[in-house]
Amino acid sequence: MAKCISVVRIFNFYREGFRNMKLGKVLWLIILIKLFIIFFVLKLFFFPNFLKQFGSDANKQEHVSNELVERAITP
Amino acid sequence: MIENIDISLIDWSRAQFALTAMYHWLFVPLTLGLGIIQAIMETVYYRTGNEFWKKTAQFWMKLFGINFAIGIATGLILEFEFGTNWSNYSWFVGDIFGAPLAIEGILAFFMEATFVAVMYFGWGKVSKGFHLTSTWLTVGGATISALWILIANAWMQYPVGMHFNPDTVRNEMVDFGAVAFSPVAINKFLHTVLSAWIVGAIFVISISSWYLIRKRHKDMALASIKVAAIFGLVASILTLWTGDGSAYQVAQKQPMKLAAMEGLYKGDAGVGLVGIGIMNPAKVSYNDQVNPFLFKIEIPNMLSILAERDAKAYVPGIADLIEGGYPLKDGRLALSAQEKIARGQKAIQALADYRKAVKDKDQTAASFAKNTLEENFSYFGYGYVKNPTELIPSVKLTFYSFHIMVILGGYFILLFIVALIMEKKKTFGQKRWIQEVALWSLPLGYICGQAGWVVAEAGRQPWVIQDILPSNAAISQLSTSSVQATFFVFLIFFTLLLIADIGIMVKAVRKGPDGLNDSNDTINS
Numbered sequence: 001m002a003k004c005i006s007v008v009r010i011f012n013f014y015r016e017g018f019r020n021m022k023l024g025k026v027l028w029l030i031i032l033i034k035l036f037i038i039f040f041v042l043k044l045f046f047f048p049n050f051l052k053q054f055g056s057d058a059n060k061q062e063h064v065s066n067e068l069v070e071r072a073i074t075p
Numbered sequence: 076m077i078e079n080i081d082i083s084l085i086d087w088s089r090a091q092f093a094l095t096a097m098y099h100w101l102f103v104p105l106t107l108g109l110g111i112i113q114a115i116m117e118t119v120y121y122r123t124g125n126e127f128w129k130k131t132a133q134f135w136m137k138l139f140g141i142n143f144a145i146g147i148a149t150g151l152i153l154e155f156e157f158g159t160n161w162s163n164y165s166w167f168v169g170d171i172f173g174a175p176l177a178i179e180g181i182l183a184f185f186m187e188a189t190f191v192a193v194m195y196f197g198w199g200k201v202s203k204g205f206h207l208t209s210t211w212l213t214v215g216g217a218t219i220s221a222l223w224i225l226i227a228n229a230w231m232q233y234p235v236g237m238h239f240n241p242d243t244v245r246n247e248m249v250d251f252g253a254v255a256f257s258p259v260a261i262n263k264f265l266h267t268v269l270s271a272w273i274v275g276a277i278f279v280i281s282i283s284s285w286y287l288i289r290k291r292h293k294d295m296a297l298a299s300i301k302v303a304a305i306f307g308l309v310a311s312i313l314t315l316w317t318g319d320g321s322a323y324q325v326a327q328k329q330p331m332k333l334a335a336m337e338g339l340y341k342g343d344a345g346v347g348l349v350g351i352g353i354m355n356p357a358k359v360s361y362n363d364q365v366n367p368f369l370f371k372i373e374i375p376n377m378l379s380i381l382a383e384r385d386a387k388a389y390v391p392g393i394a395d396l397i398e399g400g401y402p403l404k405d406g407r408l409a410l411s412a413q414e415k416i417a418r419g420q421k422a423i424q425a426l427a428d429y430r431k432a433v434k435d436k437d438q439t440a441a442s443f444a445k446n447t448l449e450e451n452f453s454y455f456g457y458g459y460v461k462n463p464t465e466l467i468p469s470v471k472l473t474f475y476s477f478h479i480m481v482i483l484g485g486y487f488i489l490l491f492i493v494a495l496i497m498e499k500k501k502t503f504g505q506k507r508w509i510q511e512v513a514l515w516s517l518p519l520g521y522i523c524g525q526a527g528w529v530v531a532e533a534g535r536q537p538w539v540i541q542d543i544l545p546s547n548a549a550i551s552q553l554s555t556s557s558v559q560a561t562f563f564v565f566l567i568f569f570t571l572l573l574i575a576d577i578g579i580m581v582k583a584v585r586k587g588p589d590g591l592n593d594s595n596d597t598i599n600s
Contacts, residue, residue: 017196023137024195027144030575037568038148046561047155050162050551064166065244065430071548072423072458
């Protein structure tokens with residue numbers, strides 16, 4: 001019961017805090033837009049994980065080791 | 076095969092990373108510095124119960140919140156760039172880099188996120204002591220966040236505590252303590268965070284001076300200047316001390332960077348430190364016999380003291396580091412760049428031989444190749460170097476960045492001392508000149524921090540990981556045009572964020588602190 005009251009108090013604390021925000025509302029809007037751009041635009045369309053195309057870890061190892069060996073300057 | 080990597084791809088990828096990191100570092104230092112100042116002000120309120128300090132702390136918290144909100148998550152983009160542009164590097168160091176970044180994400184992020192809410196929503200709802208604790212823990216969380224990032228960066232400058240596994244082609248952490256508590260990491264963390272405190276102090280003094288010029292909130296402005304000047308002076312002196320520690324570590328672990336910082340082409344015993352200098356544009360090669368300076372003023376023997384704690388100690392120059400043959404502290408002769416390149420090539424060939432032997436199930440050959448790789452691994456990255464001159468970073472960029480940082484550091488100490496004296500004599504509020512000087516010092520704080528990062532990062536080129544992986548081996552095989560496109564996407568994105576940050580900040584400063592009378596700072600009922 002006491003645990004339940006604590007959870008309600010914490011919930012009310014956050015709810016009131018968010019409701020009473022003035023400048024904070026603008027800042028939250030900026031944060032949400034920014035996170036959307038970062039995760040749903042930049043990450044998805046511009047920054048795929050390059051090694052993901054090689055599938056398994058074994059294939060990634062093979063690719064990187066080939067890259068490291070082939071890029072070396074041969075004596 | 077190295078010819079297959081387009082040089083412009085490397086340059087654009089580096090430029091993109093630099094752009095992202097530099098924009099990110101516009102937000103971080105203010106969070107770290109202003110966070111401490113507002114916590115000090117709230118502590119004064121907690122101890123005295125004076126509402127004036129509560130309103131003052133709340134005002135700076137508002138500016139802190141704007142900067143925090145706009146800047147948060149801008150560092151995430153750096154991690155995206157690792158995965159896309161620097162995939163060989165990401166795989167090569169995954170285990171080492173992953174641990175500090177994971178700790179940073181879990182511990183610091185949740186610590187900040189929890190206590191920021193109490194800091195902003197908790198006034199009058201939680202006890203004064205709990206609120207104050209939350210304020211300190213918010214900035215503590217931000218500082219811990221910086222700690223793990225800086226540990227990861229320090230590892231790239233001085234790779235320790237790991238073992239290269241040729242089966243997985245990854246460096247695996249074998250000693251977490253060596254990574255987390257390496258002397259480079261400790262110095263880097265302290266020097267960087269303390270420099271951020273200076274930015275916070277400059278910011279408070281600058282904004283407060285604007286109020287004095289406008290004849291608004293005089294009491295709040297002068298009280299804030301007093302706190303910020305004391306804090307800034309302490310931070311500056313500690314930054315000077317940790318800067319000395321950082322320079323010593325650079326001398327021990329990255330002598331080429333030190334030589335570039337000082338424009339030192341030919342080493343000697345009892346070398347002086349260049350205080351001010353203008354580099355000679357006619358100097359195009361390390362061995363062209365052209366004097367590297369048009370003009371310089373030196374402090375005799377100081378570089379030897381800084382680098383080796385001995386006024387007569389030998390400090391190698393760029394030419395010595397390329398040609399080798401000078402005596403090391405352990406009595407051996409330094410290898411030349413060509414000898415290191417040969418050992419790097421041997422290490423890479425051993426990696427190829429090992430992997431082939433494993434596939435062929437030839438254990439004897441695998442064991443031999445593995446031993447050869449381990450013997451030469453500390454020079455692994457040199458195997459990607461075609462010409463020894465590639466090992467020289469941009470000397471002019473590193474030299475000027477270092478000297479701008481040092482000169483501005485000296486200027487800040489002077490500014491904080493003058494501000495403190497004038498505040499004590501009660502003349503800061505009357506003298507327009509010091510208010511103007513303080514106001515226009517704001518960009519200098521940021522320039523100083525950025526210059527420091529240019530020294531740290533441009534000065535260690537071509538290495539992504541010192542001696543082990545240069546940028547031409549670390550980079551992914553992408554098209555240059557795709558990196559160029561994302562460079563400009565970032566430029567626009569970050570510039571918009573910066574405009575939003577400055578715009579909202581200026582509006583909040585113009586409005587002034589809530590609850591304080593504009594003319595005499597009495598508490599509004």
